[in-house]
Amino acid sequence: MWDMILQPFRDYAGSGMLIALFLAAELFLFVSEKNKMTRIVFVYLPALVLLLYFLPPFAALIYAFVESEIYYRLLWLLPVTPVLGYTAVKILSGCAGIKKWGVGAALGIMIMLSGSLVYKSPLAVRAENPYHVPQSVVDICDAIRVEGREVMAAFPMELIPYVRQYSPYVCMPYGREILIERWHFQNELYDLLNAEVLDVELIVEKAREQNCHYVIFGQGKTINGSFEDYEYELFDVIDGYTIYTDTTLYKGL
Amino acid sequence: MLILRIISLLFFALALPVGMGAGLTAFLDRREKNIFFMWTAGQLLEMALFQIVAVPVILLQGRLDFLDGRAFTVVTVLFEGLSAVAAMLGTVVWIKKGRGYRPHTVEKIPKTALLWWGTAAVLLLLQLAGVFCLRFMDGDDAYYMSEAVMAQASENMYRHIPYTGMATELDTRHCLAPFPIWIAVLARVSGFHASVIGQVAVPMLLIPLTYAVYGMIGSRLFKGRKDRLPVFMVFVQLLVLWGNYSIYTAETFLMTRTRQGKAALANLIIPALFLLLYLLGERVAENRKIEKSLWLLLAATVTAACLCSTLGGFLTALLTGLFCICVLVVYRKPKFLLPACVCLLPAAIYTGLYLLLQR
Numbered sequence: 001m002w003d004m005i006l007q008p009f010r011d012y013a014g015s016g017m018l019i020a021l022f023l024a025a026e027l028f029l030f031v032s033e034k035n036k037m038t039r040i041v042f043v044y045l046p047a048l049v050l051l052l053y054f055l056p057p058f059a060a061l062i063y064a065f066v067e068s069e070i071y072y073r074l075l076w077l078l079p080v081t082p083v084l085g086y087t088a089v090k091i092l093s094g095c096a097g098i099k100k101w102g103v104g105a106a107l108g109i110m111i112m113l114s115g116s117l118v119y120k121s122p123l124a125v126r127a128e129n130p131y132h133v134p135q136s137v138v139d140i141c142d143a144i145r146v147e148g149r150e151v152m153a154a155f156p157m158e159l160i161p162y163v164r165q166y167s168p169y170v171c172m173p174y175g176r177e178i179l180i181e182r183w184h185f186q187n188e189l190y191d192l193l194n195a196e197v198l199d200v201e202l203i204v205e206k207a208r209e210q211n212c213h214y215v216i217f218g219q220g221k222t223i224n225g226s227f228e229d230y231e232y233e234l235f236d237v238i239d240g241y242t243i244y245t246d247t248t249l250y251k252g253l
Numbered sequence: 254m255l256i257l258r259i260i261s262l263l264f265f266a267l268a269l270p271v272g273m274g275a276g277l278t279a280f281l282d283r284r285e286k287n288i289f290f291m292w293t294a295g296q297l298l299e300m301a302l303f304q305i306v307a308v309p310v311i312l313l314q315g316r317l318d319f320l321d322g323r324a325f326t327v328v329t330v331l332f333e334g335l336s337a338v339a340a341m342l343g344t345v346v347w348i349k350k351g352r353g354y355r356p357h358t359v360e361k362i363p364k365t366a367l368l369w370w371g372t373a374a375v376l377l378l379l380q381l382a383g384v385f386c387l388r389f390m391d392g393d394d395a396y397y398m399s400e401a402v403m404a405q406a407s408e409n410m411y412r413h414i415p416y417t418g419m420a421t422e423l424d425t426r427h428c429l430a431p432f433p434i435w436i437a438v439l440a441r442v443s444g445f446h447a448s449v450i451g452q453v454a455v456p457m458l459l460i461p462l463t464y465a466v467y468g469m470i471g472s473r474l475f476k477g478r479k480d481r482l483p484v485f486m487v488f489v490q491l492l493v494l495w496g497n498y499s500i501y502t503a504e505t506f507l508m509t510r511t512r513q514g515k516a517a518l519a520n521l522i523i524p525a526l527f528l529l530l531y532l533l534g535e536r537v538a539e540n541r542k543i544e545k546s547l548w549l550l551l552a553a554t555v556t557a558a559c560l561c562s563t564l565g566g567f568l569t570a571l572l573t574g575l576f577c578i579c580v581l582v583v584y585r586k587p588k589f590l591l592p593a594c595v596c597l598l599p600a601a602i603y604t605g606l607y608l609l610l611q612r
Contacts, residue, residue, distance in 0.1 A: 012501045014502075036538060040534060041531050049571075052571075052575075066564060076503045076523055079524070080503075081467070081503075085485050085489040088484075092484060107488070108491055111492055114498070115496055116495060119383065121497055123391065124509075130453055164402065166402070168418065169406070170418070176395035179392070
């Protein structure tokens with residue numbers, strides 16, 4: 001049980017420096033804060049939340065009802081930002097003149113060094129459109145859409161999570177679940193289409209089993225066979241993605 | 254056309270909540286009679302109203318012929334209709350009762366405070382510019398945003414797998430926290446694509462609102478020392494901007510996953526609950542009568558938490574419960590316990606319903 005309590009805490013705390021600052025701020029407020037209500041909200045309440053979080057019977061109770069991945073959300077009840085902000089202002093208010101600016105700058109730098117700037121995250125990329133999906137997804141979905149109908153399309157791995165965020169009219173034989181290893185989803189068409197060497201015969205067989213109107217794959221693949229031999233035709237090449245369509249399937253055109 | 258869409262979005266996402274909040278604020282202390290409290294209160298009331306309207310329709314679609322092929326439209330019309338009526342009533346109540354909004358004297362802001370306010374404003378503008386220019390990749394969007402996009406287009410709610418579009422049984426794991434459907438409703442009434450609402454409009458709304466809540470918390474903490482509030486706001490923004498010390502922090506959720514209900518829970522609902530508990534506690538400490546509208550707002554906050562996440566009801570109930578224990582021990586005044594428990598009923602109902610559906 002301790003592992004199930006400590007691991008989410010470690011994951012949440014990251015380097016642990018800002019949480020250490022928060023705990024120091026709590027101690028500072030415990031000693032210095034005179035206002036009873038502020039003490040309750042900013043000192044006693046977070047202390048009780050932490051106590052409950054680390055209490056094994058409480059953790060066992062929560063784990064009995066919710067997924068293990070979300071136990072850390074209990075830590076959202078810790079008012080880390082307002083407590084640290086309030087403590088910083090309290091410290092600053094004890095200084096005067098030029099010292100105040102110096103201490104203010106030092107506190108700001110301490111926060112920046114302890115935390116991590118959100119814009120430095122590797123998950124942040126330039127938005128290409130207001131939908132916040134890759135432009136290739138917009139272009140491909142617009143091209144393969146059939147007015148008034150849904151189409152089934154097998155996409156390459158990197159585009160899968162975005163397709164249905166843009167178009168509800170493009171269905172897929174496999175979705176984001178295939179990308180999460182621990183969910184243990186499997187789809188042969190996905191494996192075939194994301195291999196380095198594309199086995200056309202097998203791809204066509206599996207795509208037809210799943211009523212795929214389109215198969216889409218990226219550049220740099222070695223193609224073993226010819227789609228045209230199986231009544232497929234090249235639909236288009238968009239943003240470096242090759243789109244083949246199955247001419248034997250009715251698309252409502 | 255774009256201008257019309259923006260005006261329509263501002264009306265439904267901003268004007269209606271403020272109108273609703275104004276009616277509630279009219280019954281509160283003069284200190285709470287400000288535009289930020291109206292906005293926050295109205296947003297919480299609106300989200301609670303949405304939860305009350307949407308969940309029964311989601312559960313009944315497929316069982317009532319009347320809802321076949323129009324369940325999402327029914328939610329949209331019912332919710333926006335009731336919101337408009339509530340906002341109208343709120344505005345009328347505010348005009349009739351809400352005296353005391355205008356400050357009696359215009360205080361001069363010291364130069365240093367102006368400098369701090371300027372810094373806080375620049376930081377906020379940079380964050381809002383970031384909403385337009387950057388996208389944060391998050392796998393969960395493949396569920397939440399797709400669900401919103403699908404509801405807007407197909408009238409179905411939680412009856413298709415958002416990842417693939419295949420039809421399925423009602424998704425009981427997510428359907429009791431229909432935050433994506435709220436996004437889809439905003440998309441329907443404004444005419445924007447649901448992804449644009451989720452990725453751009455919702456962050457433009459929730460990020461400033463979160464700071465407004467922090468600002469109100471700050472104004473309670475620095476009563477009589479208004480010059481300290483802008484310093485607090487600058488530090489709060491630094492802490493949010495540099496709060497990405499792991500992918501699990503509330504601050505990271507605010508900046509990178511604003512369109513997901515759990516981000517709203519961590520950054521709007523929970524801080525707003527801290528503010529409300531502070532206001533309630535102040536009244537208990539000063540032996541003042543607690544206004545009914547404050548209790549209503551507490552119940553609305555708990556209900557809004559259920560809209561954001563299935564864990565929301567539990568977290569808000571836990572925090573409120575712990576707060577009640579603290580106040581009881583410190584002040585030994587048990588009178589407020591009963592109404593506080595009544596306010597937690599929505600959490601009990603939605604959590605109970607969740608457990609029932611999961612069986």
